Amino acid sequence: MALVKIDDNIELRLLRPEYSDEIAAVVMDNYAELNKWLPWVNEEYTAATTLKFIKLAEIQYAEKKGLQAAVFVDNSIAGGIGFNNIDGANRTAEIGYWLSRRFTGLGIMTRCCVALVDFGLTEFGLNRIVIRCATENLKSQAIPQRLGFTEEGIQREAEKLHNKYVDLKVFSLLASERDSIDRLV
Amino acid sequence: MFISYKVDDDIKLTYPLELNAAELARVVSESNEFLNRWVPWAKLGFTQEDALVHIQFLNEMFTKNSNFWVFINFQGSIAGGIGLNRFDLDNQATDLGYWLAENRQGHGIVTRACSAMIEYVFDDLGYNRIELRTSPDNDRSVAVANRLGFSREGVLRQAEVINNEYRDLELYSLLRHEWN
Numbered sequence: 001m002a003l004v005k006i007d008d009n010i011e012l013r014l015l016r017p018e019y020s021d022e023i024a025a026v027v028m029d030n031y032a033e034l035n036k037w038l039p040w041v042n043e044e045y046t047a048a049t050t051l052k053f054i055k056l057a058e059i060q061y062a063e064k065k066g067l068q069a070a071v072f073v074d075n076s077i078a079g080g081i082g083f084n085n086i087d088g089a090n091r092t093a094e095i096g097y098w099l100s101r102r103f104t105g106l107g108i109m110t111r112c113c114v115a116l117v118d119f120g121l122t123e124f125g126l127n128r129i130v131i132r133c134a135t136e137n138l139k140s141q142a143i144p145q146r147l148g149f150t151e152e153g154i155q156r157e158a159e160k161l162h163n164k165y166v167d168l169k170v171f172s173l174l175a176s177e178r179d180s181i182d183r184l185v
Numbered sequence: 186m187f188i189s190y191k192v193d194d195d196i197k198l199t200y201p202l203e204l205n206a207a208e209l210a211r212v213v214s215e216s217n218e219f220l221n222r223w224v225p226w227a228k229l230g231f232t233q234e235d236a237l238v239h240i241q242f243l244n245e246m247f248t249k250n251s252n253f254w255v256f257i258n259f260q261g262s263i264a265g266g267i268g269l270n271r272f273d274l275d276n277q278a279t280d281l282g283y284w285l286a287e288n289r290q291g292h293g294i295v296t297r298a299c300s301a302m303i304e305y306v307f308d309d310l311g312y313n314r315i316e317l318r319t320s321p322d323n324d325r326s327v328a329v330a331n332r333l334g335f336s337r338e339g340v341l342r343q344a345e346v347i348n349n350e351y352r353d354l355e356l357y358s359l360l361r362h363e364w365n
Contacts, residue, residue, distance in 0.1 A: 039275065089225075090346050127351060128343050153339015157314050157360055160276045165313060170356075174343055 003069055004115045010108060012069040012081065012115065014061065019070055020051040022077045030100050037137050038098060039161050057082070064088060064124075071099065071112050078103040081112050083120060091127040093120055097143075104139075113143050114184045117173060127175045132168040134159065144171035148180025189258070192301045196294060197258040198267065201240045205256065205263065210236035212263050212286050219287040223323055225347055227284070243268075257285065257298045264289040267298045269306065278314040279306055283329075295329050303333065307361050317357040318344070330357040334364070 002011040024047035027034060034041040040049065053068075060066030068082035079099035086093040095116055099109045113131075120126040131149060133140040144151075149171035157165035173180070189199040201209075210233040213220060220227035226239055246252035254268030265285035272279055281302060283295050306312050317335055319326040330337075335357035343351035 090344065092344060150342070152341055153356055155316070155338055155356070156336070156358055158276060158278060158316075158358075160313075165276075170339060170341070172342055 002072075003067075004119055006111050006115050009074050010111065011072050012112060013072055015054045015057050015068045015070055015080075015082075017051055017054050017058075019077060020047050020054055023047075023050045023070065023080070026077050026079075026100050033101050034098055035162075037134060037140065037161070039159065042162060069116075071103075071108070073103055073108065079109065079112075081109070081116055083116070083124075086124065086126075091125060092130065093124070093126055093128075094130040094132065095120075096131075097140075110143055110146055110184075113147060114181050117147065117181050118178075121175050121178055129173050131171045132158075133171070134161070135167045135169050141169060141171075144173075147173065147184065148177065149173045150177075190255075190301070192297055195260050195292075196297055196301075198255040198298060198301065199258050199263075201243045201254065201256055201266075203237060203240055203244075206233050206237040206240055208263050209240065209256075212265075216287040220284060221348065223320055223326070223347070224284045225345070254282075257283075257294060259289055259292070259294055264294055265298075267295070267302055269302070272310075276314070277312045278316060279310070279312055280316045280318065281306075282317075283326075290325060296332050299329065299333055303359065303364060307364055313361045315359045317359070318354040319357065320345075320352055321355045327355065333359065335359045336363075 001013065003014050004012045006012070027041060027045065031041065057066060057068035065086050066083055068080065070077050071079040071081055079097065081095065081097040083093040084096050095113060097109055097113065117129055120129055131144040135154060152170045152172055155168045155170060158168040159166050189197045191197050210231060213227055213231045213236065217227065217229055217231055221229050228235065243254045250272060252268060252270050254266055256263045257265040257267055265283060267283040270280040270282055281299065283299065285295050303315060306315055317330050318341065319330060321340065338356045338358055341354045341356055344354040345352045
């Protein structure tokens with residue numbers, strides 16, 4: 001069942017253990033691209049890695065600490081998107097995402113992010129939504145920029161990406177700024 | 186088990202025990218309005234019961250390995266607290282936090298306690314990055330960050346709720362290779 005239906009072809013569904021094999025196949029098919037920016041896509045990655053992640057995500061969802069979804073395009077998995085560390089006390093959360101190269105360049109992830117931002121502000125009552133991208137990952141940064149997020153600064157060496165540290169650009173959108181995504185819904 | 190760590194002749198870092206509740210309640214209530222401006226848990230009208238709940242919370246976080254907070258003991262009595270708020274093993278990073286009673290300000294206590302904690306993070310834990318978040322209008326806290334050589338990275342807008350109001354937080358960090 002869809003968590004959010006974006007159009008007739010695209011929807012977000014909460015991650016389920018049954019998806020782990022299909023996700024692993026998509027990740028392996030996109031290994032070179034995903035390995036470049038995602039710490040969890042490394043030599044040790046298998047379907048079991050994703051199954052473990054999904055089980056953890058289910059617990060976090062039950063505790064209202066996170067939400068992880070698969071992006072479905074025409075009933076096949078195209079990527080992943082989710083809220084990491086939902087901070088209920090401060091009403092903030094961070095969005096993370098990845099997409100198979102077969103579906104990039106079509107504005108799909110931008111629309112998924114708009115939908116998730118809207119979901120977070122409306123359903124979770126969030127006040128602040130963060131997106132962090134490696135400073136050299138310009139494709140990823142284009143999404144918060146397109147959505148009207150504000151760039152707040154650069155966290156130096158904040159992410160360990162395989163054998164090196166990378167700087168992360170911090171973007172945020174506040175509930176008071178939701179007009180900037182409403183025009184994209 | 187860790188009970189206390191001597192920073193210098195004046196300062197010790199001590200593990201929070203339930204029997205400290207009365208003393209913590211007194212220290213916090215003496216500085217209540219001052220602390221309430223910056224410290225989310227230092228509610229106005231802070232009681233011994235609140236102190237006990239806070240200590241139990243710190244102990245619970247300690248056993249869960251998610252936060253590690255100790256008291257800053259100055260010349261034999263509790264003057265404040267210092268701690269690490271997140272152990273991010275994947276990225277070798279943690280967040281440093283602190284508070285100090287109003288009547289203990291101006292002795293360099295927090296700076297000295299922070300130095301000990303920073304040494305622990307880089308030398309004992311072997312981490313790479315320490316993050317410090319502080320209210321932009323908390324001049325004393327900003328001064329501590331600068332004195333310790335932290336770099337200012339930006340402002341996180343409305344990142345914290347204090348007294349039902351959203352507050353901006355200035356983001357500072359110190360990297361392992363910047364500390365000697």
